[in-house]
Structure formats: structure tokens, C-alpha cells
Amino acid sequence: xxxxxxxxxxxxxxxxxxxxxxxxxxxxxxxxxxxxxxxxxxxxxxxxxxxxxxxxxxxxxxxxxxxxxxxxxxxxxxxxxxxxxxxxxxxxxxxxxxx
Amino acid sequence: xxxxxxxxxxxxxxxxxxxxxxxxxxxxxxxxxxxxxxxxxxxxxxxxxxxxxxxxxxxxxxxxxxxxxxxxxxxxxxxxxxxxxxxxxxxxxxxxxxxxxxxxxxxxxxxxxxxxxxxxxxxxxxxxxxxxxxxxxxxxxxxxxxxxxxxxxxxxxxxxxxxxxxxxxxxxxxxxxxxxxxxxxxxxxxxxxxxxxxxxxxxxxxxxxxxxxxxxxxxxxxxxxxxxxxxxxxxxxxxxxxxxxxxxxxxxxxxxxxxxxxxxxxxxxxxxxxxxxxxxxxxxxxxxxx
Numbered sequence: 001x002x003x004x005x006x007x008x009x010x011x012x013x014x015x016x017x018x019x020x021x022x023x024x025x026x027x028x029x030x031x032x033x034x035x036x037x038x039x040x041x042x043x044x045x046x047x048x049x050x051x052x053x054x055x056x057x058x059x060x061x062x063x064x065x066x067x068x069x070x071x072x073x074x075x076x077x078x079x080x081x082x083x084x085x086x087x088x089x090x091x092x093x094x095x096x097x098x099x
Numbered sequence: 100x101x102x103x104x105x106x107x108x109x110x111x112x113x114x115x116x117x118x119x120x121x122x123x124x125x126x127x128x129x130x131x132x133x134x135x136x137x138x139x140x141x142x143x144x145x146x147x148x149x150x151x152x153x154x155x156x157x158x159x160x161x162x163x164x165x166x167x168x169x170x171x172x173x174x175x176x177x178x179x180x181x182x183x184x185x186x187x188x189x190x191x192x193x194x195x196x197x198x199x200x201x202x203x204x205x206x207x208x209x210x211x212x213x214x215x216x217x218x219x220x221x222x223x224x225x226x227x228x229x230x231x232x233x234x235x236x237x238x239x240x241x242x243x244x245x246x247x248x249x250x251x252x253x254x255x256x257x258x259x260x261x262x263x264x265x266x267x268x269x270x271x272x273x274x275x276x277x278x279x280x281x282x283x284x285x286x287x288x289x290x291x292x293x294x295x296x297x298x299x300x301x302x303x304x305x306x307x308x309x310x311x312x313x314x315x316x317x318x319x320x321x322x323x324x325x326x327x328x329x330x331x332x333x334x335x336x337x338x339x340x341x342x343x344x345x346x347x348x349x350x351x352x353x354x355x356x357x358x359x360x361x362x363x364x365x366x367x368x369x370x371x372x373x374x375x376x377x378x379x380x381x382x383x384x385x386x387x388x389x
Contacts, residue, residue, distance in 0.1 A: 001111040003104075003225050004217050006151065009118050011213035013125050013144070015206045020128035022202035028134050028180055032141050035172065036125055039148055042160075050104070050155050053226030058157045058236075059243045065160075065167050066255045070262035072172050076179045077269035083183040084272065092194050 006047040014040035027079045027089045031072075038068045104227035110154050121147040134180045142173040156228040159237040304330060317341055 013036055020033030042061040049057025083089050124147070127140035145168040152161035193199060231239050244252050279287075288300045317336050319327035329337065 001106050001114065003106070004222070005114060005118070006155065007217045008214050009114075009121070011210060011217065012122055015210040015213075016122070016125040016128060018209075019203055019206045022206070023129070023199045026134060028176065028183065029128065029137055032137060032176060033128055035168075036128065036141065036144065039145065039168070042164075043148060043151060046152055046155050046157050046160060049157070050228055051222060051225045053228055053231055055228070055231045055236075055239050055243055056247075058160050058240055059248055061157075061160055062163065062240065062244070063248070063251060063255065065163060067258065069167055069172060070258050072175060073262045073266045074269070076175055077266040080179055080183055081269050089183045 003047050003051050007044060010040040010043040010047070013037075013043070025090050025092055027082070027091050027094075028076075030091060031075055031079065034075075035068065035072065038064060104225035106225075113150070113154060117147045117150060135177065138173055138176045138180060141176075142169045145169045145173060156232055157236060159240050 017033040017036030017040060020036070021030045024030050024033065042064055045057040045061040045064070047057075049055060049061075079089060082094055086093055121144045124140040124144040127137050131137045131140065145164060149161045149164040149169070152158075152164055228236070228239075233239075277283075292298060292301045316333055318332075319329060320331040322328050
């Protein structure tokens with residue numbers, strides 16, 4: 001086994017997350033897909049950090065985690081406020097700017 | 100430069116146990132119906148990732164992953180699912196025609212491309228973090244964060260405060276009508292009654308329980324005509340069919356209550372004499388004290 005296995009796993013997780021973002025209509029599920037993509041990227045950073053014997057990868061993964069936490073808070077607040085005003089958590093219903 | 104990193108058999112076994120579990124958990128994003136199931140599966144994937152970080156010689160990130168993702172983020176997701184979309188059914192209508200198919204094919208292509216590149220690339224020999232983690236991993240990471248990355252670290256502080264304030268502002272709802280408190284509600288009820296409305300709401304609803312021995316919550320109250328008042332029993336008990344019937348009562352007792360006789364048993368002769376004696380004694384002691 002080599003460290004490439006981790007990278008392949010991270011590629012699989014990233015693809016699953018992005019397929020979920022593109023195909024699921026429920027905003028909360030699509031958002032969980034975004035989280036999975038961020039985590040897959042983190043796994044790549046940590047694996048390459050170990051490959052090169054360098055801690056910078058871990059530090060960047062740490063900052064990604066912080067930014068992802070902030071993004072989740074804001075994103076979920078937006079989903080909740082849209083749900084309150086429109087009574088739906090579906091992505092397709094949020095077309096106020098279009099119609 | 101260190102010698103090439105050797106990956107132990109234990110790590111390989113752990114990887115091959117964890118990786119299929121994580122992929123299965125992630126696939127629930129595509130195939131599971133209920134958002135709650137998906138959130139719990141993704142929390143499992145996050146725990147798997149934390150174990151992998153620890154395997155990859157990043158124990159600090161592993162613990163941070165558990166605290167931040169499974170502890171905070173996924174629980175926040177569950178909270179919002181309970182608020183907003185716990186029973187939301189997903190529409191299968193495609194807004195853009197053929198979008199699903201294109202997305203799946205395109206991303207499978209991306210996956211194959213990534214795997215091909217990764218397996219055919221000639222990566223340098225793995226070094227491992229034994230040297231970088233010489234003073235334990237958290238110390239090494241802290242030297243970088245509070246050294247090279249101190250400015251970015253301070254910026255994340257501003258970012259987190261902004262995010263917290265933003266969440267407060269976004270989830271704040273301005274009140275469109277004045278708040279109806281207890282006093283306003285009572286006044287409104289009395290005003291409606293004064294205008295000839297029903298007395299319902301002005302008089303309190305009947306509580307459950309009829310007789311001294313049967314004041315349990317499953318016993319309906321009786322109205323003036325002797326009929327049970329269904330509303331006096333808690334809704335949950337009524338829905339479950341656990342409410343008691345008047346017939347469940349002791350028939351003798353019901354008949355006795357109907358005659359209006361006192362419910363306290365009569366004292367017989369001897370007991371009455373004892374009682375009188377006790378009363379006398381009490382009186383004499385009181386007089387003596389005076």
C-alpha cells in the first residue's frame with residue numbers, strides 16, 4: 001500500500017460530493033455534498049503533507065476547517081431564512097431573482 | 100533527507116476497513132431519501148476521516164476534525180434538518196433537461212481522470228512526518244500557525260466573529276404584529292364573551308378525575324348531567340385509547356357517592372369513647388398550662 005490510496009479515496013469522496021451537489025434538489029443535502037468535497041480536499045492536503053514530510057499541508061487543512069465552519073453557519077442561516085419565508089428547502093424554489 | 104517512509108501492515112488493514120465504510124457512507128448522499136439518515140452517515144464519514152488523519156501522523160487535525168465536524172457542523176446540520184426539512188420530499192423534476200445524466204457522466208469522467216493521473220504520476224518517495232513531528236504534532240503545527248501563518252490566523256478570528264454576527268442577523272426575524280401575552284389573551288377572550296361569544300376559554304376547562312380514589316389523569320371529569328367530558332383527559336391518552344371508563348370504577352362506591360353519604364367511615368362505640376377521652380385530656384392540659 002502506498003499513500004496514493006489515500007489520494008484515490010479523496011478523489012472518490014470529492015466526486016460523490018460534487019454529484020450530490022449537482023443532482024440533489026434539497027438545499028441541506030446539497031450543502032452536505034459541499035462539506036464532503038471540502039473534507040476530501042483536506043484529506044489530499046494532509047496526505048501530501050506526509051508525502052513531503054512537511055507540516056504546511058496540515059496547517060492549510062486547519063484553515064480550511066475554520067473557513068468551512070464559518071461557511072456552514074452562514075449557509076445554514078440562509079437556508080433557514082429561505083425556508084421561513086418560502087416554506088421550502090428546495091433549491092429550485094429559490095428563484096426570486098429570476099421571476 | 101530521511102529514509103523512505105514505510106507504511107505498516109496495521110495502517111494498510113485499517114485503511115482497507117475504513118475506506119469502504121466511508122465510501123458507503125458518502126454514497127448515502129446520492130441514494131438515501133431522508134436527510135436525517137444522510138446527516139448521520141456523513142457524520143460517520145467525518146469520524147472515518149478523523150481516524151485517517153491520525154493514521155497520517157496528524158493527530159491534532161484528527162481531534163479537531165471530530166470536534167469541529169462531527170461535534171459542531173453535523174449537529175448543526177441535524178438541528179437545521181429538524182427545523183426546516185425533516186419531511187421535505189424531493190421533487191424529481193429536472194429544471195435543466197438532462198442535467199442529472201450530464202452531471203453523473205461528467206463527474207465519473209473526472210473521477211477516472213483523477214485516479215489515472217494519481218496512479219500514473221511519479222510521486223517522490225514518501226518522507227513521513229517523523230522529523231517534523233519530533234516535538235509532537237500539535238507543537239509542530241502551533242509553531243507554523245503562530246509563526247508563518249500568524250496573519251492568516253488573526254484573519255480567521257475576524258472571520259469567525261463576522262460569521263457569528265451574520266448568522267444572528269440572518270436568522271433574526273422582525274416581529275410584524277405586537278406580541279400577544281397572557282394579559283392580552285385574557286382581555287381578548289373576555290371582550291369576545293362580552294360581545295355574546297361562547298364562554299369557552301373564559302371558564303377554565305375541566306380537569307380529569309371524578310372521585311377521591313380515581314383522580315388519575317386517565318379518568319374523564321363528569322359534567323352536571325353525569326356524562327364524561329372527553330376534553331378533560333390529556334390528548335395523548337385519548338389518542339392511545341388509554342382513557343378509563345366510568346364503568347371501570349367500583350360500582351358500590353359510585354352508588355354510595357350518589358346517595359350523598361359521607362365517605363369517611365363511621366366510628367364504632369369503643370373508638371368514639373377513646374376519641375372523647377383524648378379530647379378531654381387535651382383540654383385539661385391546656386387549662387393547666389393557663
